[in-house]
Amino acid sequence: MGREVRNIATGSRSFTDSIAAKTQCNANVTSTDVRRLGLLESLSFKAQIAYGRRTYGKRASITRISRTQVVKTTSHTKLTEALTLDYIAANTTIPVPRVHRIFEDSRGYLNLVMDYVEGMELEQVWDGMQPRDRLAVMHQLRDYIAQLRKLKPPRPGAVEALNGDACKDFRIRADRPFASVAEFQMFLGRDWFMENKLAEYNEFAPALQRSAARSYRTVFTHCDLAPRNILVKGARIVAIVDLEFGGWYPEYWEYTQAYFSNLALPGAGAGVWELFEEEAFPERYPDELTTEICLASCFERY
Structure with missing residues (x-):
């Protein structure tokens, strides 16, 4: 099974609020930000990845999984990248992809599910x-x-x-x-x-x-x-x-x-x-x- 960071797009506390708090106190992301995925959810996500590679191809660390989303994963992907994307989106007009979900796969790699941007x-x-x-x-x-x-x-x-x-x-x-x-x-x-x-x-x-x-x-x-x-x-x-x-x-x-x-x-x-x-x-x-x-x-x- 993998683990999932709470859905960035939903929740009683916004991801932006969470970032602001962490940035203010200079604290690291902790295990309390992560929940265990069910087996069916993990298998479903793997199926999405496989479908995306067959349908759209795979490019370096990015796999497109639908018309609107991609997944980024590498051995060195960190939560700070998601934090940074959301911080920039909240505090500037710079166009950056929105992060929707983050999974940790069976290898321990983080998978960032983000907007697909056509360009x-x-x-x-x-x-x-x-x-x-x-x-x-x-x-x-x-x-x-x-x-x-x-x-x-x-x-x-x-x-x-x-x-x-x-x-x-x-x-x-x-x-x-x-x-x-x-x-x-x-x-x-x-x-x-x-x-x-x-x-x-x-x-x-x-x-x-x-x-x-x-x-x-x-x-x-x-x-x-x-x-x-x-x-x-x-x-x-x-x-x-x-x-x-x-x-x-x-x-x-x-x-x-x-x-x-x-x-x-x-x-x-x-x-x-x-x-x-x-x-x-x-x-x-x-x-x-x-x-x-x-x-x-x-x-x-x-």
């Missing part, structure tokens, strides 16, 4: 888009990034997931939340780099030193704003997806992470990053990007 990945249609349509998408994205940055962290300065857990990012593999940006940067190796490697990167020393001298606020960050995670219809963004890495990060992190995410595109992005940088970001952080590039070349995080 194309920006990555798939970018090359065929008119310049004005590309610009329109970037301006929408700029507004969405600005909305994320206006959200108020429960613990200003802490680098953590929405519920106070460690931020999930396979590229840095943090095993804990960080009480401060300085602690986060130390974990990334910045202090060691400045003490031991600065001479080898002398050309970039001014940018590295300026970045090291600054203090940073924390803002809510998607953390993987790659075109594959932006769904569009024509020139309109219909969904921002894959918020599993989302959390409270240093204010420059969205900007630097977007650079690395866009490098992974076929053909080095065909101008995506340049337009992202110019049109989508309310604030730019060139010194911090230089620092992250140097650190990435030294520690091979990406």
Whole structure:
């Protein structure tokens, strides 16, 4: 049998209220949020998954199970992704999928049952888009990034997931939340780099030193704003997806992470990053990007 987190769409206490309470007290989701599924319910859900794969196919971690819903499951899916999606939906106008139910299967994997959003990945249609349509998408994205940055962290300065857990990012593999940006940067190796490697990167020393001298606020960050995670219809963004890495990060992190995410595109992005940088970001952080590039070349995080 599996387990099911209480239906997010129903109940005497709204999921949004539950999130607000957990975020305020910085508490983790506990076993009291989970109930045991009956055997028939588990079998029914497995049948839905099988039907979806036959009917719609399976794509990476996503299986469409009906005209209106998909299931996301991986070995590393966490409840924080569902919390984040609902928090963003409740506090911004950013279009994100609505989570309806969460199951834990016999492997212990979480299954997020979410809205199916009809649209194309920006990555798939970018090359065929008119310049004005590309610009329109970037301006929408700029507004969405600005909305994320206006959200108020429960613990200003802490680098953590929405519920106070460690931020999930396979590229840095943090095993804990960080009480401060300085602690986060130390974990990334910045202090060691400045003490031991600065001479080898002398050309970039001014940018590295300026970045090291600054203090940073924390803002809510998607953390993987790659075109594959932006769904569009024509020139309109219909969904921002894959918020599993989302959390409270240093204010420059969205900007630097977007650079690395866009490098992974076929053909080095065909101008995506340049337009992202110019049109989508309310604030730019060139010194911090230089620092992250140097650190990435030294520690091979990406």
